[in-house]
Amino acid sequence: MSNYTHKKKVALLVTCLVDQALPDIGVSTVNVLRRAGYDVAFPSAQTCCGQPSYNSGFHDEAKKLARRTIDIFVDYEAVVLPSGSCTTMIRKEYPQLFKNDPKYYYLALRLAKKTFELGEFLNKEGKLPQAEATEPKTAVTYHDSCHMCRMLDLRDEPRQALTAHGYSIIEMETSDRCCGFGGVFSVRMPEISNAMTADKLHEARKTGMKTMVTSDPGCLIQMRGLLQEDDDLKIEHIATMLDKAG
Amino acid sequence: MIHTGCTVTQFRQEATQTIGNASLQKALRGATAHFVDGRQAAFDAFPDGEAIRDHLKEIRGATISNLAFYLEQFEQNAQAAGTIVHWARNAEEAAAIVTSIARENGVMLAAKSKSMATEEIKLNHALEAADVRVVETDLGEWIIQLAGESPYHIIGPAIHKTKEQIVDLFEEYRGRPLADTSIAALTAEARHILRQQFLEAGIGISGGNMGVAETGSLVLVTNEGNGRMVTTLPRIHVAVMGIEKIAPDWDAAAAWLSLLARSATGQPMSIYTTVVTGPRRPEDADGPEEVHIVLLDNGRASLADTSSRKADYAEILQCIRCGACLNVCPVYGESGGHAYNSPYSGPIGAVISPLLFGLEKYAALPHASTLCGACVDVCPARIDLPRMLLALRADEVEQGIPSPFEQFAERAGTAVMGNAHLFNLAGKMAGWGQKMFTKNGTFTPPINPTLDRNLPIRPQKSFRDLWNDLDTD
Numbered sequence: 001m002s003n004y005t006h007k008k009k010v011a012l013l014v015t016c017l018v019d020q021a022l023p024d025i026g027v028s029t030v031n032v033l034r035r036a037g038y039d040v041a042f043p044s045a046q047t048c049c050g051q052p053s054y055n056s057g058f059h060d061e062a063k064k065l066a067r068r069t070i071d072i073f074v075d076y077e078a079v080v081l082p083s084g085s086c087t088t089m090i091r092k093e094y095p096q097l098f099k100n101d102p103k104y105y106y107l108a109l110r111l112a113k114k115t116f117e118l119g120e121f122l123n124k125e126g127k128l129p130q131a132e133a134t135e136p137k138t139a140v141t142y143h144d145s146c147h148m149c150r151m152l153d154l155r156d157e158p159r160q161a162l163t164a165h166g167y168s169i170i171e172m173e174t175s176d177r178c179c180g181f182g183g184v185f186s187v188r189m190p191e192i193s194n195a196m197t198a199d200k201l202h203e204a205r206k207t208g209m210k211t212m213v214t215s216d217p218g219c220l221i222q223m224r225g226l227l228q229e230d231d232d233l234k235i236e237h238i239a240t241m242l243d244k245a246g
Numbered sequence: 247m248i249h250t251g252c253t254v255t256q257f258r259q260e261a262t263q264t265i266g267n268a269s270l271q272k273a274l275r276g277a278t279a280h281f282v283d284g285r286q287a288a289f290d291a292f293p294d295g296e297a298i299r300d301h302l303k304e305i306r307g308a309t310i311s312n313l314a315f316y317l318e319q320f321e322q323n324a325q326a327a328g329t330i331v332h333w334a335r336n337a338e339e340a341a342a343i344v345t346s347i348a349r350e351n352g353v354m355l356a357a358k359s360k361s362m363a364t365e366e367i368k369l370n371h372a373l374e375a376a377d378v379r380v381v382e383t384d385l386g387e388w389i390i391q392l393a394g395e396s397p398y399h400i401i402g403p404a405i406h407k408t409k410e411q412i413v414d415l416f417e418e419y420r421g422r423p424l425a426d427t428s429i430a431a432l433t434a435e436a437r438h439i440l441r442q443q444f445l446e447a448g449i450g451i452s453g454g455n456m457g458v459a460e461t462g463s464l465v466l467v468t469n470e471g472n473g474r475m476v477t478t479l480p481r482i483h484v485a486v487m488g489i490e491k492i493a494p495d496w497d498a499a500a501a502w503l504s505l506l507a508r509s510a511t512g513q514p515m516s517i518y519t520t521v522v523t524g525p526r527r528p529e530d531a532d533g534p535e536e537v538h539i540v541l542l543d544n545g546r547a548s549l550a551d552t553s554s555r556k557a558d559y560a561e562i563l564q565c566i567r568c569g570a571c572l573n574v575c576p577v578y579g580e581s582g583g584h585a586y587n588s589p590y591s592g593p594i595g596a597v598i599s600p601l602l603f604g605l606e607k608y609a610a611l612p613h614a615s616t617l618c619g620a621c622v623d624v625c626p627a628r629i630d631l632p633r634m635l636l637a638l639r640a641d642e643v644e645q646g647i648p649s650p651f652e653q654f655a656e657r658a659g660t661a662v663m664g665n666a667h668l669f670n671l672a673g674k675m676a677g678w679g680q681k682m683f684t685k686n687g688t689f690t691p692p693i694n695p696t697l698d699r700n701l702p703i704r705p706q707k708s709f710r711d712l713w714n715d716l717d718t719d
Binding site: 014022023027047048146181185187191195196224226 | 254257258261262265576577579580581612613614615616617618619620622623636638639640641642643644648652656657659660663664665666669670673676686687688697698699700701702703704705707708709710711712713716717
């Protein structure tokens with residue numbers, strides 16, 4: 001036999017927010033997946049999963065984007081996203097959206113089964129580094145995004161991914177209370193949205209941690225939006241933290 | 247107070263006032279946190295709680311899908327026990343039925359126990375228009391009656407009132423300063439005033455937490471005992487109950503009751519659970535001579551009707567009005583109850599107000615949520631409220647309710663997102679545009695400057711621009 005080795009190929013669905021606003025998170029996601037031994041593909045036709053339209057009730061518009069996304073990704077072995085929210089859209093909402101569509105209902109179910117959020121994927125595949133018995137590198141606090149914890153039931157997975165990479169987690173109170181983003185909600189009702197974010201930041205600060213980690217770019221943008229210049233607290237994406245830990 | 251509906255602007259304005267009012271925030275946070283902690287402790291001490299929630303969901307689902315059957319059974323058994331059953335198609339009919347019972351009996355004063363259904367039909371207005379004086383006998387409900395307000399919370403109508411505000415209301419009612427303003431003295435004062443009213447009232451009006459079909463019984467839960475007084479002291483008792491509040495039998499009622507107070511206040515049971523099965527019998531020591539039950543439709547039947555377009559929302563009829571969803575809702579926690587401008591606030595209010603009172607009128611409420619799902623975690627009947635909020639938003643689009651600007655933006659945005667090159671170009675252009683409005687690394691958007699938060703700056707290169715450099719190994 002030659003030295004040929006088959007690397008499992010995963011498609012990166014980078015999400016529109018990460019693509020356009022937070023590309024470093026996308027780069028970190030690629031680094032983390034490659035380090036775990038995956039061949040990463042980036043289907044360049046991808047844009048947005050359609051969640052903003054879906055959540056605003058515009059189902060026809062959402063379906064257009066959802067059909068594209070399904071067509072682009074359905075034949076990959078696995079699809080990984082640096083977002084619990086977009087993972088929820090594909091896994092839980094696409095089958096709802098297409099329940100009366102003979103062709104796309106089936107395709108939506110097929111795609112749903114192989115779509116994973118990054119921390120979840122590493123856990124499921126057993127690709128977390130063996131935690132070394134060294135001192136933890138950094139203590140952080142973790143914000144559970146609503147989609148991660150309540151829609152996907154992923155509470156332990158991101159924490160395990162972080163601790164396997166040498167972080168320790170100091171929990172804040174009500175780590176699963178909404179950060180106030182809610183997609184279009186944050187624009188439609190900004191005063192309420194900001195007040196919720198202020199509560200969240202208050203809870204995070206009470207832990208004394210310098211870093212709050214989250215698995216959702218939406219929450220991250222929302223919470224960073226209310227930080228002061230030179231704030232003691234930083235908000236980071238889980239991919240950034242896993243990449244940094246090497 | 248008459249509720250006229252709710253626009254996004256109204257909701258935001260009312261919420262902004264609440265957010266800026268420190269004492270109101272404190273009262274709201276304190277009350278909801280108290281309920282949340284109480285509920286948690288109650289379920290921690292109730293190992294079967296989660297299984298009974300599953301059970302209640304099944305029972306309620308089965309009852310709602312056969313609602314006509316159980317309502318008929320309830321009516322027959324209630325009539326057999328001597329209760330007079332009325333059917334009201336809408337709020338006006340229900341209010342007219344109660345008002346005419348009062349007038350025909352020459353009633354001058356009605357004593358009421360707390361009831362959301364009577365808030366829904368604006369019964370107090372109707373009675374007062376007919377010269378029947380109404381006194382609320384639930385302490386919280388009496389406080390907001392004195393203040394001329396509507397309930398702030400389904401189970402805690404006056405949680406937004408501070409003690410000082412209550413002292414002011416009592417002094418105004420008495421027309422003189424109170425000597426002692428301790429909480430015990432205030433409660434004693436209220437008790438003294440309200441006792442008189444029970445004895446003078448010609449009619450007692452209650453809601454109904456539940457109707458039990460197998461015996462035609464009405465079940466009321468209260469903590470102050472006023473429900474028991476209202477249903478026994480006056481000569482006539484009238485209950486107004488939504489048609490969805492039916493339990494097939496006492497077995498179902500037991501499951502329902504085991505979750506109601508635990509979910510609402512964290513009590514294993516309310517202090518008083520009152521069961522009314524018809525008027526007093528000859529051998530009874532007390533009780534009313536006449537018992538009436540007004541079964542209120544007001545939009546509910548169309549939700550239960552599987553042939554109706556609204557049948558997707560039948561699940562909302564499983565609600566037992568415990569208020570647990572309000573306490574955990576982060577939006578309610580900021581906005582408070584009056585922002586909803588409806589008798590029903592919080593997540594349940596955001597779903598049921600548009601369904602019962604009109605989607606166009608309450609178009610803002612399906613958007614008063616981040617869809618975080620905290621409500622589903624605590625709902626005793628596990629109602630999927632976010633699913634229904636999403637469905638209501640889709641109904642709004644179907645009915646053309648969103649603004650022309652939003653409709654245009656959705657279509658234009660989707661067209662751009664339909665093409666990856668166009669999408670990347672739009673991002674690039676947005677980045678150039680942003681530069682004009684960026685100072686010291688902070689971007690302040692020209693449109694909607696009320697966002698009042700920093701937005702991310704679109705970097706020179708998007709991820710897809712970087713990908714070619716990454717895609718080398």
